[in-house]
Amino acid sequence: MALPSSLRPILRDPMLMLSGALLILFGAYAATLAPYASALAVTVFGLSDGAYSALLVVASVLSVSASVGFGILADQRANRRVIALASGGFLVAGTGLMTFGPSVTSFVLAHALILPLSGSLFGQFFALARLAATLHPERDRPGIQATLRAAFALPWVCVLPIWSVVFGAGVPLITIYPVSLVMAGILLALVCRFWPRDGATRWPDPKSGLSFAQSLREMAEARVLIRVLALGTIHGAVTLYLVVIGLVFAGIAHRGAGDTALYAGILAGLEVPFMLALPMVLGRVSQTGLIWWGMALYGVHLAGLPILAETPYVWLLTIPGAAGGAIVLTQPMAYLQELLAARPGAGASLMALQKLAGDAICAGVFAIGAMLGGYGLAAILGAGLGLVGAGALWALDRRRQ
Template sequence: MPFLAPFRPILRDPALLLAAALLLLYGAHAATMAPYVSALAVTVFHLSDSAFSLLLVVASGLAVSSSVVFGILADQRANRRGIALVTGAFLTLGTGLVILAPNAPGFVVAHALLLPLSGSFFGQLFALARLAATTHPEEDRRAVQSTLRALFAVPWVVVLPVWAVAFRAGTPLTAVYPVCLTLSVAILALTALFWPRDGATRWSDTRSGLTFRQSLGEIAGGRVLARVLALGTIHGAVTLYLVVIGLVFELVPGRGAGATALYAGIMAGLEVPFMLALPRILGRVEARSLIWVGMALYAVHLAGIPLLAGTPFVWLLMLPGAAGGAIVLTQPMAYLQELLSDRPGAGASLMALQKLAGDGICAATFAIGTALGGYGLVAGLGAGLGVLGAGMLWWMDRRPV
């Protein structure tokens, strides 16, 4: 069956199958927590808008710093399993802390310190997949990356509607933490049991031979960094969607957390078929043009949410949002890994740098937008910056990278 074609390399390869299973669990963790962090911060733990903006900045800085360090160490020592275990442990500790200390200090420590230190786990999964894919034919490799990213989105389709029903029945927002703890324990257990032993893999994973300073210089080179910053505006738009959707729906009578879960779940469900269809056009459309088109579609979705939140038409925004999201959630990742194709760990850390740039843009846009005009201005600024960044990438790639 044509629908199953993207999955065949994954189902036949134990390492890719592990990456797929971990991405499903990690996606369920993110789907359970990410849409509600802003609402938890403001409405449950009573952080101000400015305090939440500061938390986003601190968390982003720590997440990218640790991801870069872990990525470089993974390339230097080829010890990817050990790093995956460490970052999986931080995910478990950060999730469990809010259960043990259900107050503002516990929330801040978890979301500004422990959970950001776990952020490299996502990049390590794609580094593992990239290395494992080298044992497969060239034509399968790009499809593997897009398919794995689609699997990360699948839990959003299942998990968020369940939460929508639970919240409408009166379940408190803090119930997300025990569920996330269960998921993080499962992630850590699978990593410990099945992640390939360092030095005993079917693929070649040699040490980089670079010093830490040389590795940093490679990452910070102007050619690489300029493109990471341009892509950061796109990540900022995606992050702003998760921030804005919860806050805007909280202000609209009849919406609230249940509508947030339903909207995000349907969006993720629509993204999956678009992602699975992408391998059919990847060889026909250049990356820079595809990313720009995807961001333009996503900008329509993001900017339209505050304008249409109180009307039935808001649900129509999910179609351009899902089509654009399928592109901007997959193609920047593949693009960044190609920038440092010989350094899987450093290539994965570029995703963290993109996240830092995006989260910094998100935090600044949130602070400026709320100070000057409210959540509608926040969404409009984020959409505009994303389109501008995609245009900058297109301009920089007028000649081959």
């Protein structure tokens, strides 16, 4: 059987294969730890809702600061391997602290201070992939990026059902930490062994020549920030789906947690083949046009949830949701990296700024929607705002062209 065209360059290039392996491992790590951190904070370590909210704010600010700071340093000094090793070290240290000394103090230190310092890893992996992809024909590069994003999503489809079975058998929730530590250790070992030495890469990676302040000013230009904000509305819609899916199913349709998990699992499972098929569309539609269509499909899924939640037709929403998700989870990342094409580290850091904007937008839309009309209105408002943001992005680039 012939390999998909987007997979061939990855399987033939050791650095792209390394990027894919690291993203798969990082995806498995995130799928193991992220869904259960809040439950551990409240039910195991006894943090109040307010205390955990404060922890999340601190962690978010520190994670974004680390992503931006490390990204700028990587561009300034072209020392991407050192930055990746340092970030991987924080990942191992935070998970190790919770493995060998679990306590409320350790939880706060790990999740508020140590683990957020590894926040640049995701961007650094894509920066490596983007630089390695410059050795391939330009027409292949968007497909390579989309396929590697699918590599990060794939473990979520496999890992979450496994943990569901494991916890159903009575295994303590805190078991996720030693398992996560093993994955973090393997990830760090791969970086140490296979990441190319700084200054000895097959592709040109010159130092930026900019001071830290100059790099920050470059990222803070109006043309950059307005596009990050527009893409933030799309990220906010994706985040809002994760917030409202359980609330809509339980509060509107009176469905149980099993239906919620099944819907999320089907959606995540369908996103992967759509991501792998995405290279067939890339190049035929403008990138901003494709993002708009992706948000339109995702908006159908998000806005349709409260309308169809009580009917069997709700399961059909997973199809436009997955098709749109495949686009809005991959193309904004590629767009942001190209926005500062000469600065791979800073370009990757823009993903962290997009996430920060998206999280703030999600929180605001959820609060307003829930107050005025319930969870269903919040979902519809989030879908509409994401569509407006995608349209604004298309209009900005159309005007520039």
